[in-house]
Amino acid sequence: MAYGTTPARTPAERIELLPSLPFILMHVAAVGAAIAFPPSAGDLALLLGLYYFRMWAVVVGFHRYLSHRSFQTSRWFQLALVFLGTTAMQKGGLWWGANHRHHHRYSDQPEDVHSPVQRGFFWSHMGWIMSAKWHATRYGDIKDMAKFPELVFLNEHYFLPPVLLSLALLGGGFALGGVHGAIHAFVWGFVVSTVVLWHGTFTINSLSHVFGRRRFKTTDDSRNSAILSLVTLGEGWHNNHHYFPGSMAQGFYWWQIDLAAYTVRGLEKLGLVWNVRAPPERVLKLGRGIVTGEEPQTEAPRFADPIASA
């Protein structure tokens, strides 16, 4: 368990301050506004509600669906999931998913987009987002989803959903409490909530390859953490996930709480999603220590079953 020291960066890997200005200013705005407009209990509920709702959309929409295709759904529900995920202001879903697939392919190797083992905490947490190297969407890594023009549109116009969410908060807050209500709803429901949500999401890249227990002998340094699973609705079972990334659930056993997985099972009962993929018995037994042996890390998931055939 160790962080790597940051090696000399190539020019493309330098932190770019100007393009990162919106990202930096959101942090300044969140701290300033939180001090200037102290929260009520309702503001804190809004903060938590929009944190967890958008965390859910990122986890289920961007990660378990777009990146890993761990279940199938209809074209309209796919669009809804990606739209909701985009309100988290983590750029476009295709950008997110393509980088994430790259992470699985090169996990903790020198090519890894955000390996804390290779490049230290800061780079893995947020430095990579602020560098030119990972600005563009690597469409070649997510061809299967990039064939849907509506998803490409959202990916290219990723500011639209957060702007619409902001307008909804301003309008709703104004309707309930005038100008004061509008400011508080926007500050706590969007500005502060988004910054906290960023860092909640980033922990999976920066912490879960360093802290926690290794149940499976993967070729990387991924780990399982119950605490990070509560912060991220189940993504903290990251060692499980790296061993068998095709599984929708990342908590493989009943005691591994995975709230996002329970909701997807609920959506399956409602008929909104189907073909939800689970780890085979062989993998579950291996994780329980019932069978032993070093199995190779499961390769990147199959992307051969596009939604159109569902």
Ligand SMILES: [Zn+2]
């Ligand atoms: Zn990882």
Ligand SMILES: [Zn+2]
């Ligand atoms: Zn993944």
